[in-house]
Amino acid sequence: EGPQPFVRGLLAWWAVASLAIYSWAGEKMPWMDIHLVLPLTLLAAALLGAAVERTLAGWRAGGLLNLDSAPLRSPASRDLVAGGAIVAALVAWFLVGARLSADGATGQPWWLLLLPLLAGVAVALGYGLLTTWGRAGRVVLLAGAAALLFFHVHAGWALAYQHGDVPVDMLVYVQTSPDVTALMQTVDTLSAQQTGGKDLHLMYDSSTSWPFQWYLRDYANKQYIGDALTEPPPDDVALVLVGNDNLTLHPEMAALLANYVPQQYPMRWHFPEDETYRPFAIAPELPVGRSAWQSTGQPHGPLAVAESVLSSLAATATQPGDQARLFRLLGYRQLWAPLGSYDFTVYVRKDLVPQYDAIRYGT
Secondary structure (H helix, E strand, O other), rough: OHHHHHHHHHHHHHHHHHHHHHHOOOOHHHHHHHHHHHHHHHHHHHHHHHHHHHHHHHHHOOOOOOOOOOOOOOOOHHEEEEHHHHHHHHHHHHHHHHHHHHOOOOOOHHHHHHHHHHHHHHHHHHHHHHOOOHHHHHHHHHHHHHHHHHHHOOOOOOOOHHHOOOOOOOOOOOOOHHHHHHHHHHHHHHHHHHHHOOOOOOEEEOOOOHHHHOOOOOOOOEEEEEOOOOOOOOOOOOOEEEHHHHHHHHHOOHHHOOEEEEEEEEEEEEEEHHHHHHEEEEEEOOOOOOOOOOOHHHHHOHHHHHHHHHHHHHHHHHHHHHHHHHHHHHHHHOOOOOOOOEEEEEEEEEHHHHHHHHHHHOO
């Protein structure tokens, strides 16, 4: 009883309940991760904080915070040395895995991954025998947290700065492609050269209305055409933006746009979920073919779902190729499938194509 056990119990219940609720919920989007992460973060902070407080209390009790007197013989220094050795072993494991997986899985000496792990275990066991198991356990816990903090910085830096708006990370999920803003820079320059401002006459359909309704907000001569054109554009229309799905549904538009040259762009990129994590298990709530459920006659009840999960885990645990792909995905967000893309086509009036391409390519 007491406030600390009560709060920790509440956080543990909150974490388990959130995981259960959001696993059951149909919509699983990256921005919902905060509901799972928050209670786990608070619970981890409570446990790690207690470990830090007990470690510092032990150092203070023995007057060990001053490391100048006998730095190599003080228990505080030994804690730091043992913890640093464990962190180094975990970092070495990651670097060895990175080196082995970079060249593929065939013929690689994967047993080398055991060496840093065995070194870390040896340090932990040796320190437990040298001091006490409780003390060694706190050192291992804090060293493991420090190693995870390094990985958090590694992954967070790549997410925020290295990859940016390219959705190789599931936290990005779907994102307007950089081609959209590059296109708008071309359109703005073309409009300025043709009209002296933003008076270029453009047309766009229902599939490109978002986000171009916003990007073209200052263009007074923009025109919405719905799902498809029913007649050729007026002679003064410079550009026509059409989603590729509408082009597929209305092939007659190709004849109506005979005076225009098509230029295809990706509008939105998204994480290739169908080629990466969806085949991991049977998902009965998805259409056939979008998970490990590949045919209507294939069993897809709860037992079949569980068997598919166990089968994928067994393959990942025994197949070096699968292990290497998983490591590159988690460690470096390297995908084995191309990004998913929703594309659209910009039709440029033929007489403007040389000027458009000169702006587009900076020639």
